[in-house]
Amino acid sequence: MIEVASLRLQGHARRTPLLSSPFLDEIAGRKVFIKAECLQHTGSFKFRGAWSAVTALPDDVRGVIAFSSGNHAQGVAYAAGLRGLNAVIIMPHDAPAIKIANTRALGAEVVLYDRASEDRDALGAALAAERGLSLIQPFDHPQVIAGQGTTGLEIAQQAAEHGVTSAQVLVCCGGGGLTSGIALALKRHAPDMQVRPVEPEGFDDVTKSLTSGQVVTHALRSGLCDAIVTPAPGKLTWPVLKRLCGPGLVVSDAQALAAMALAFERLKLVVEPGGAVALAAALFLPEQITGDSVIVTVSGGNVDRAVFQRALAGGTGDDARATA
Incomplete structure (x- = not known):
């Protein structure tokens, strides 16, 4: 499915670069390769899964519906528009303003809800039934996982071009769509690479689930790393x-913000907090990583100006290293 999704994505998704910086290598104590999915259409890897899912729908579909804090929302809105489909997106009212605005600008109807008092799944199911819309879930959808897995195909190819066939691959992880997709792709195409999910403190349900061997759930709430604050895999x-x-690996908000600043300073990338956690782990948790090289996903760049200014104002690592 991942390889077929890759064919459908040709000419539509960007083949994002695998970047590096000697300054970041020095901080991490090893070679760091950065898969810059913040440069993907709509500012995140989510376009891959959205296009994979939308193009797998039958020709007579009436429209699509999705729920998202922002990146999946924009990916689905853009993919649906390219295919000429109506899109309804259910978003929390406290999602970053830029993500809500961008989703509307891409032509979707945005329905806001209160995550503390409303059930987005129930709201989505009701709207889908009422309007005859096809639901595209943000991570628990086979075609979405397949689309995200194309990131792993590119990582395998690009790493090999740099002579890297064995490395740990750190992936920003919410519900696990990108992480599981990359893991499946690398299992086939780069079996000596090990995928490790990275999460923010307080939202480390995947890390705790992997440690315990069974699903661990936490309450759904907002956080700095809004893109990856799902309650469970x-x-x-x-x-x-x-x-x-x-x-799994777990980083603090301070470490995520410091990674954002370093990505801007050394790679000229604009990264959102949830998209920076894998880079933060590579830079500030080096003792928890093995090997001479590490590959990280920078999974999104849709950040409000105030949060980005906060990251730049906070500097590039002293506080983050202190909390490591």
């Missing part, structure tokens, strides 16, 4: 994560 993603992934 998905029903489809969890078996893949459990079978193929190494131990």
Whole structure:
């Protein structure tokens, strides 16, 4: 499915670069390769899964519906628009303003909800039934996982071009769609690479699930790393994560912000907090990583100006190293 999704994505998704910086290598104590999915269409890897799912729908579909804090929302809105489909996106009212605005600008109808008092799944199911819309889930959807897995195909190819065939691959992880997709792709095309999910403190359900061997759930709430604050791994993603992934890594908000600043300073990339956690782990948790090289995903760049200014104002690592 991943390889077929890759064919459908040709000419539509960007083949994002695998970047490096000697300054980041020095901080990490090893070679760091950065898969810059913040440069993907709509500012995150989510376009891959959205396009994979939308193009797998039958020709007579009436429209699509999705729920998301922002990146999946934008990916689905853009993919649906390219195919000429209506899109309804259910978003939390406290999602970053730029993500809500961008989703509307891409032509989707945005329905806001209160994550503290409303059930987004129930709201989505009701709207889907009422309007005859096809639900595209943010991570627990086979075609979405397949689309995200194309990132892993590119990592395998690009790493090999740099002479790297064995490395730990750190992936920013929410519900596990990107992480499980990459793990499946690398299992086939780069079996000596080990995928490790990375999460923010307080939202480390995947890490705790991998440690305990069973799904651990936490309350759904907002956080700095809004893109990856899901309450638990998905029903489809969890078996893949459990079978193929190494131990999870957990970083602080301060470390994520410092990684954002370093990505801007050394790579000229604009990265959102949830998209920076894998880079933060590579830079500030080096003793928890093995090997001469590490590959990280920078999975999104849709950040509000105030949060980005906060990251730049905070500097590039002293506080983060202190909390490591």
